[in-house]
Amino acid sequence: xxxxxxxxxxxxxxxxxxxxxxxxxxxxxxxxxxxxxxxxxxxxxxxxxxxxxxxxxxxxxxxxxxxxxxxxxxxxxxxxxxxxxxxxxxxxxxxxxxxxxxxxxxxxxxxxxxxxxxxxxxxxxxxxxxxxxxxxxxxxxxxxxxxxxxxxxxxxxxxxxxxxxxxxxxxxxxxxxxxxxxxxxxxxxxxxxxxxxxxxxxxxxxxxxxxxxxxxxxxxxxxxxxxxxxxxxxxxxxxxxxxxxxxxxxxxxxxxxxxxxxxxxxxxxxxx
Amino acid sequence: xxxxxxxxxxxxxxxxxxxxxxxxxxxxxxxxxxxxxxxxxxxxxxxxxxxxxxxxxxxxxxxxxxxxxxxxxxxxxxxxxxxxxxxxxxxxxxxxxxxxxxxxxxxxxxxxxxxxxxxxxxxxxxxxxxxxxxxxxxxxxxxxxxxxxxxxxxxxxxxxxxxxxxxxxxxxxxxxxxxxxxxxxxxxxxxxxxxxxxxxxxxxxxxxxxxxxxxxxxxxxxxxxxxxxxxxxxxxxxxxxxxxxxxxxxxxxxxxxxxxxxxxxxxxxxxxxxxxxxxxxxxxxxxxxxxxxxxxxxxxxxxxxxxxxxxxxxxxxxxxxxxxxxxx
Ligand SMILES: Nc1ncnc2c1ncn2[C@@H]1O[C@H](COP(=O)(O)OP(=O)(O)O)[C@@H](O)[C@H]1O
Ligand SMILES: [Mg+2]
Numbered sequence: 306x307x308x309x310x311x312x313x314x315x316x317x318x319x320x321x322x323x324x325x326x327x328x329x330x331x332x333x334x335x336x337x338x339x340x341x342x343x344x345x346x347x348x349x350x351x352x353x354x355x356x357x358x359x360x361x362x363x364x365x366x367x368x369x370x371x372x373x374x375x376x377x378x379x380x381x382x383x384x385x386x387x388x389x390x391x392x393x394x395x396x397x398x399x400x401x402x403x404x405x406x407x408x409x410x411x412x413x414x415x416x417x418x419x420x421x422x423x424x425x426x427x428x429x430x431x432x433x434x435x436x437x438x439x440x441x442x443x444x445x446x447x448x449x450x451x452x453x454x455x456x457x458x459x460x461x462x463x464x465x466x467x468x469x470x471x472x473x474x475x476x477x478x479x480x481x482x483x484x485x486x487x488x489x490x491x492x493x494x495x496x497x498x499x500x501x502x503x504x505x506x507x508x509x510x511x512x513x514x515x516x517x518x519x520x521x522x523x524x525x526x527x528x529x530x531x532x533x534x535x536x537x538x539x540x541x542x543x544x545x546x547x548x549x550x551x552x553x554x555x556x557x558x559x560x561x562x563x564x565x566x567x568x569x570x571x572x573x574x575x576x577x
Numbered sequence: 578x579x580x581x582x583x584x585x586x587x588x589x590x591x592x593x594x595x596x597x598x599x600x601x602x603x604x605x606x607x608x609x610x611x612x613x614x615x616x617x618x619x620x621x622x623x624x625x626x627x628x629x630x631x632x633x634x635x636x637x638x639x640x641x642x643x644x645x646x647x648x649x650x651x652x653x654x655x656x657x658x659x660x661x662x663x664x665x666x667x668x669x670x671x672x673x674x675x676x677x678x679x680x681x682x683x684x685x686x687x688x689x690x691x692x693x694x695x696x697x698x699x700x701x702x703x704x705x706x707x708x709x710x711x712x713x714x715x716x717x718x719x720x721x722x723x724x725x726x727x728x729x730x731x732x733x734x735x736x737x738x739x740x741x742x743x744x745x746x747x748x749x750x751x752x753x754x755x756x757x758x759x760x761x762x763x764x765x766x767x768x769x770x771x772x773x774x775x776x777x778x779x780x781x782x783x784x785x786x787x788x789x790x791x792x793x794x795x796x797x798x799x800x801x802x803x804x805x806x807x808x809x810x811x812x813x814x815x816x817x818x819x820x821x822x823x824x825x826x827x828x829x830x831x832x833x834x835x836x837x838x839x840x841x842x843x844x845x846x847x848x849x850x851x852x853x854x855x856x857x858x859x860x861x862x863x864x865x866x867x868x869x870x871x872x873x874x875x876x877x878x879x880x881x882x883x884x885x886x887x888x889x890x891x892x893x894x895x896x897x898x899x900x901x902x903x904x905x
Contacts, residue, residue: 372791374787374790393790393795394790394791395789395790395793395794395795395796396793398790398791398792398793399793403791403792404791406787406788406791410785410787410788410791411785411788412780412781412784412785412788412789413784413785414780414783414784415780415781415784419777419780422777423777423778423781423788423789423792423794424792426774426777426778426781426792426793426794427792427793429774443773447772486792487791490792490793
């Protein structure tokens with residue numbers, strides 16, 4: 306795998322760079338349950354990397370390991386060429402890894418704009434005291450961050466609900482706001498846990514387009530979990546397939562599609 | 578104007594001033610409850626501890642002197658200096674921040690994700706611990722606190738009301754100062770909450786822990802921050818109350834008055850804490866004035882609780898809470 310050229314051009318002409326994150330022999334146990342069993346894979350700069358698999362396969366658990374919400378029982382996480390020590394999720398976020406959740410975790414009491422602004426927190430540097438002492442500087446910083454937040458809001462076409470409290474939004478829009486908040490952090494890697502779950506066809510198409518646009522325009526590396534095979538095949542550059550905590554496939558959509566183990570898993574062939 | 582009405586107006590004003598202190602204590606509760614879901618029973622004792630520490634530092638008392646003397650056979654009591662009030666206040670704020678950090682580090686950190694009742698029990702333990710610590714550090718005698726706040730009748734109000742109504746209102750200068758300081762404190766807290774990045778992080782944590790983590794907020798830091806803020810609010814309340822009635826154990830009992838305030842104002846609303854405190858302050862003074870004589874007085878002991886009970890029955894979400902509609 307490491308012989309792969311440092312830079313590749315995908316079929317549709319997008320640039321894929323060197324490995325930015327590598328999971329090495331990750332195992333995760335919850336008591337007796339083995340949610341992830343000895344899985345290794347990498348994520349390359351600029352690509353859209355999908356993790357697919359049936360329900361309970363361990364996909365969300367893997368995303369949680371990457372974002373620091375779960376600490377793996379065994380194995381190593383390598384980020385930007387260095388081994389990452391066990392760290393709290395907020396530290397992972399500060400290192401440039403933003404995420405969304407399968408069950409949407411937004412600040413329900415805040416407006417859309419405020420939610421997106423929280424995405425800028427990792428990018429705000431002035432300390433509590435300097436904010437009090439140099440009001441001007443804090444204000445300038447606020448304005449600059451606000452500009453980026455507004456840009457993200459425009460990009461995801463949610464201007465019309467900027468001031469709406471999130472609690473009042475329908476499900477599909479909440480998903481989009483959550484993406485906006487993650488994007489506002491200008492992350493190195495964007496992790497999306499089932500960004501299209503529970504959406505109707507039209508919303509799914511919108512979301513697919515946004516994901517592609519984000520990857521295109523900002524070159525953001527994206528790792529996403531998706532249930533819908535069709536969507537994944539259209540979106541992603543490379544796919545990891547999980548089943549019962551194990552990796553059963555890894556490669557381009559075409560390779561994965563023709564992999565017998567994958568076909569079996571999706572058709573529900575009995576396990577040994 | 579008839580005398581009764583004038584007296585009632587004076588009583589109302591005094592009630593407002595007393596209410597300010599209730600508001601302050603309730604505010605301390607709200608800060609911690611919003612951010613961490615912890616009902617901090619120790620809020621009142623924190624006010625006592627803060628006031629005792631302030632007196633101790635100002636008087637140049639040696640902390641833990643009894644303990645030190647008992648162990649080493651020394652006879653230390655005072656450093657022999659006096660610390661100016663302002664510096665002493667700053668130092669006490671420092672002590673309260675250290676206390677907040679210790680509470681988080683030694684207790685609350687280990688109780689993350691526990692049931693609310695367990696967290697509540699932990700704060701009861703904390704209350705008793707702090708009470709003991711306060712005695713151990715600064716002794717248990719009643720102390721007078723004089724940070725130089727003006728005291729006694731406000732002559733201007735007395736004169737103006739006398740000229741207008743032929744009856745001079747008795748309003749204590751200390752109460753006026755307390756009201757002004759409390760108002761400034763609330764405005765500062767609101768501004769902090771709305772306009773600083775820590776304030777935004779604080780609101781985020783109050784809303785959703787998981788989401789807060791995902792945008793890079795350290796829950797630990799926020800919790801130390803809210804305990805520090807609550808400690809600061811406790812210091813202000815302790816200072817006002819201490820200046821009025823001396824620093825003594827009964828100070829920690831004002832926390833019990835904050836409970837009905839919270840039932841009125843709601844546990845998560847800062848404006849609610851303020852308005853609730855004022856209503857209880859005015860309510861209990863007016864009630865005592867109007868109804869007290871008919872029922873043999875001492876209504877101030879129970880009025881607040883009965884009012885809170887009525888609220889619980891007829892408006893359980895408090896003054897500012899949204900109507901609770903049961904999902905079925
Ligand atoms: N916090 C947890 N505690 C206990 N078991 C968990 C936890 N998170 C996930 N699991 C278990 O790990 C397995 C994989 O779950 P998950 O990663 O959510 O799968 P997927 O996202 O692929 O549907 C399941 O058996 C699930 O019950
Ligand atoms: Mg999942």
